[in-house]
Amino acid sequence: MTATETTRPREQRRWAIDLRPLRVPAYRRLWLGNGIAMFGFQFTAVAVPVEMYALTQDSLWVGLLGVAAFVPLLVFGLWGGAVADAVDRRRVLLGSSVLLWVSVLGLLAQALLGVGSPVLLLALVALSSVSFAIGGPARGALVGRLVPAELVPAATTLNFTTAMATAVLGPLAAGLILAAFELGVALPVAYGLDATLLVALVWAAVRLPAMPPEPDPDGGPRQAGLRSIVDGVRYLAGAPVLLLSFAIDLIAMVFAYPRALFPEVAAERFGGGAAVGWLYSSIAIGSLLAGLLSGWIGRVRRQGLxxxxxxxxxxxxxxxxxxxRHLWLVVALLVLAGAADLISSVVRQSMLIVYAPDRMRGRLQGVNTVVVAGGPRLGDLRAGVMGAGxxxxVAWVGGGLAAAALAVLLAVAFPTLARYRAQIGPSGENVSVDRRPRRADGDPAG
Known part of the structure; x- marks a missing residue:
């Protein structure tokens, strides 16, 4: 075997996505079940707005679907994080998966029966959003228990890359169903496929090992109430690295998320048609490609920078x-933007999982759920208002430049973020460069 032949596989491993977390059986089952369920969810994500517009012939009702999804995330997101720190996370994930299943079965039933109620659609979307708000923090916090610390970036990358793959392939498959059948048949088929594929997530949750909460430092029982939420917010306020990571993500999404401008730009610059589809899929394509070439992310130590x-x-x-002004160039640049978004998402999530103690991860994942869900929706609002005025x-270009400038200003004003390094010890534990004094329970003092 020549030197070139021995070097090439090593270089491929260096850049290709790191698959080592899949060697952990429990993580592999969860990854597989979640990936199948996310693919199925894309059928519903496309079918619901199509059905709503068919019922109302009014885009305002379609827009209300976003409100119906967002409000439960705000209301239940932080509480879901508290639950994930107070109850066996396996039970939380299983319960939320069953609740999501019930909401999809409700969509299937109303489509089969021809109920034709926009209000019922809003209610079922809200119910599914409640399930995400409750189960999302537990699902995110599970990663830190299932894989060793040095594999957290790789596991996080796998999760994000799988999500982007489903975001690209799922809507295309849903579009084929809508094109192949009359709407009265296509909608039950789409909802039925989602309900069927969601069984994989329920199966994965059933097969997980028990994951009870860590003992409370005060020795008392864990409670998923207001005090627990306040404790999580207080911890976050005393962890500037995590607080700044949330802030910079909000800057990126609120100021530079151009999705709300895609229909107008596609119509004005490129004559509509297939152009809007390319614009909507380009960011997800970039994230998917970046995920497939993400082997280097797990070796990054200067994660803040x-x-x-x-x-x-x-x-x-x-x-x-x-x-x-050329569609191919717009798509290519948005693909680059999507790649940058994947990198920032993976690094930020890895920082959260490894930096925070396990007993706080659920509550911090609850905050993360609110930030990740709220940022793009606030970005849509910002882009729409600026675009109209x-x-x-100006709304598109100005937003992007503002996000880049504000990110630099944040890093200069608060250098703690850019200086943060992730150091993995010989046994896989995380060694933070946070030098603040520590209390007996391991949390930073003050």
């Missing part, structure tokens, strides 16, 4: 895409 650079890159790529070009 990489997070800042990724957000700056996201903002610049979005701004340049807003200036482009100043034009789509």
């Amino acid at each position: 990489v997070l800042v650079l990724a957000v700056v890159g996201w903002g610049i790529a979005v701004a340049l895409a807003g200036l482009a 100043l034009g789509s070009g």
Whole structure:
């Protein structure tokens, strides 16, 4: 065997997505079940707005679906995190998966029966959002228990890459169903496929080992109430690295998320048609490609600096895409933006899981759920208001430049974030560079 032949596999392993977490049976089952369920969910994500518009012929009702999904996340997201720290996380994930299953079966039933109620659609979407708000923090916090600390970035990358793959392939498959059947048949088929594939997530949750909460430092029983939520917020306020990571993600999404401008730009610059589909899929394609070439992310130690650079890159790529006048160039730049978004998402989630103690991970994942869900929706609002008042070009380009500039200003004003390093010890434990004094329970003092 030549030197070239021995070097090439090593280089491929260096850049290709790191699959080592899949060697852990419990994580592998959860990853597989979650991936299958997410693919199925895309059928419902496409079918529900199509059905709503068919019932009402009014885009306002379609927009209300976003409100119906967002409000439960705000209301139940933080509480779901508290539950994940107070109850066996396996039971939380199983219960939320069953609740999601019930909501999808409700959608299937109303489609088969031809109920035709927009209000019922809103209620079922809200119910599914409640299940995400409760189960999301537990699902995110599970990763830190299932794999060793040095594999957390790789496991997080696998999760995000799988989500992006389903976001690309799922809507395409749903579109084929809607094109192949009359709407009265296509909708039950879409909902039925989602309900069937969701069984995989229920199966994965059943097969997980028990994951009871860690003992409370005060020795008392864990309670998923207001005090628990306040304790989580207080911990976050005393952890500047995590607080700044949430802040920079909000900057990226609120100021530079251009999704609300895609229909107008596609119609004005590119004549509509297939252009809007390319715009909507381009960011997900970039994230998927970045995930497939993400082997290097797990070896990053200066995670804070990489997070800042990724957000700056996201903002610049979005701004340049807003200036482009050729569809292929806009798509290419949004693909780059999607790659930067994948990197920032993986690094930020890895920082959260490894930095925080296990007893706090659920509550912090609850905050993360609110941030991740709220940021893009606030970004849609920002882009829509600016687009209506100043034009789509200013809203798109100005938002991207603002995000990049604010990310730099945040990093300069609060250097703690850019200086953060993730150091994995010989046995796999995380060694933070946070030098603040520690109390007996291991939390930073003050």
